Amino acid sequence: MNIPDTIQFAFRSLTAHRLRTLLSASGIAIGIAAVVLLTAIGDGIQRFVLAEFTQFGTNIVTITPGKINTHGGSLGAIGSARLLTIEDAMALKQSRYAQYTNASVVGNAEIRAQGRSRRVTAYGQGPDFAKAFNMQVEIGQFLPNDDPRNPRAYVVLGAKVRVELFGETNPLGALLQVGGSRFRVIGVMAPKGQVLGFDLDDTVFMPTTRALEVFNRQGVMEIQFSYLPDAPVRAVVDDIHRILIARHGREDFTVKPQQQMLDTLSTVLSVLKFAVAALGGISLVVGGVGMVTLMHIAVSERISEIGLLTALGATRARIRTLFLLESIALSTLGGLTGLIIGYGIAWLLKLLVSGLPVNIPWNFVLGALGLSMLIGLAAGVVPAMRAAKLNPVDALRTD
Numbered sequence: 001m002n003i004p005d006t007i008q009f010a011f012r013s014l015t016a017h018r019l020r021t022l023l024s025a026s027g028i029a030i031g032i033a034a035v036v037l038l039t040a041i042g043d044g045i046q047r048f049v050l051a052e053f054t055q056f057g058t059n060i061v062t063i064t065p066g067k068i069n070t071h072g073g074s075l076g077a078i079g080s081a082r083l084l085t086i087e088d089a090m091a092l093k094q095s096r097y098a099q100y101t102n103a104s105v106v107g108n109a110e111i112r113a114q115g116r117s118r119r120v121t122a123y124g125q126g127p128d129f130a131k132a133f134n135m136q137v138e139i140g141q142f143l144p145n146d147d148p149r150n151p152r153a154y155v156v157l158g159a160k161v162r163v164e165l166f167g168e169t170n171p172l173g174a175l176l177q178v179g180g181s182r183f184r185v186i187g188v189m190a191p192k193g194q195v196l197g198f199d200l201d202d203t204v205f206m207p208t209t210r211a212l213e214v215f216n217r218q219g220v221m222e223i224q225f226s227y228l229p230d231a232p233v234r235a236v237v238d239d240i241h242r243i244l245i246a247r248h249g250r251e252d253f254t255v256k257p258q259q260q261m262l263d264t265l266s267t268v269l270s271v272l273k274f275a276v277a278a279l280g281g282i283s284l285v286v287g288g289v290g291m292v293t294l295m296h297i298a299v300s301e302r303i304s305e306i307g308l309l310t311a312l313g314a315t316r317a318r319i320r321t322l323f324l325l326e327s328i329a330l331s332t333l334g335g336l337t338g339l340i341i342g343y344g345i346a347w348l349l350k351l352l353v354s355g356l357p358v359n360i361p362w363n364f365v366l367g368a369l370g371l372s373m374l375i376g377l378a379a380g381v382v383p384a385m386r387a388a389k390l391n392p393v394d395a396l397r398t399d
Helices: 003-016 018-054 086-092 159-166 208-215 233-248 258-301 303-311 316-352 362-389 392-397
Strands: 060-065 098-113 116-125 137-140 154-157 175-178 181-189 203-207 222-227 253-257
Touching (some): 018 258, 060 258, 086 098, 086 233, 098 159, 098 208, 116 159, 116 208, 154 159, 154 175, 159 181, 175 203, 181 208, 203 208, 233 253, 253 258, 316 362
Parallel strands (some): 154 181
Antiparallel strands (some): 060 253, 098 116, 098 222, 137 181
């Protein structure tokens, strides 16, 4: 009994017992489909979250007032002896790593124009904000490069605010009242949509100093420091500390590199993706257990057949190979079927559910497919060894 005959005999055995073949392969198929579907959703969510955080760039450091990481009790921003100011942002421009700096303040304000009014989120930003955060202007321009301590009363509208207050008319040059102050519209931002729950289209942008007056604040809420792409993060952070400590006399602020937060977030999301892949792997193991059971049953049903093959000259090694080929073929068939089913469901979900992040990580999928083949090999070892050890005379006597 040569190798081609062994392979042909194994596949004929599978087609002769269609129900058993279907049951064995379906357990593996369900496991593979679960791995594909769960990891597709997990990887899609990971990519979506990271894309939301990185669409404004990754070379940004945020400085907030108050030292959060302290020895002993944490006082936070309330315990800060000195607020962050526009002058601090101007001083940070002297850093050799600085690309852009921006002092920011945010508040809620009522705006009015042409007899219409609405309440929106108002941002006080510097002229470098749009460049630092990759924000695009649709018409007009962003805030000009005025003296940060005494800027002109200009405002830039979000796309939604422009439609709500001015409709399709050109708002450039129109007057807009924000709280008790009047501003002249010089630009409209390109539609951005919602980012992490914040609607960036339903907002207005004004110079930071003017926003401090509108919201009656003494200091800015945070400073964003955009550094050169090739600059080492640790050196950037150290330089920021050096400049601000020289101004404040002590470290009463907190420096948070975005890259550090992204690395932590990426690690957490990768662990979650691995966890959901492990859940799918559990069903794959269950399918493997079912295959072991069915292969044992197959050996019991085919004892007389094994005895006949042995009597005709088939060696024990050939008998083992025969059953191993059957189990590997079953697991491979189930794995490929599960791959097709999982990919099809993931594609349908992406097509039917708008906004659902679905992306198939092929390294996980190919790993699961390889695991299914290993399970098939392992599932066939014990039954194959049992079949090979059968005494041919006793096997032939079995009905």
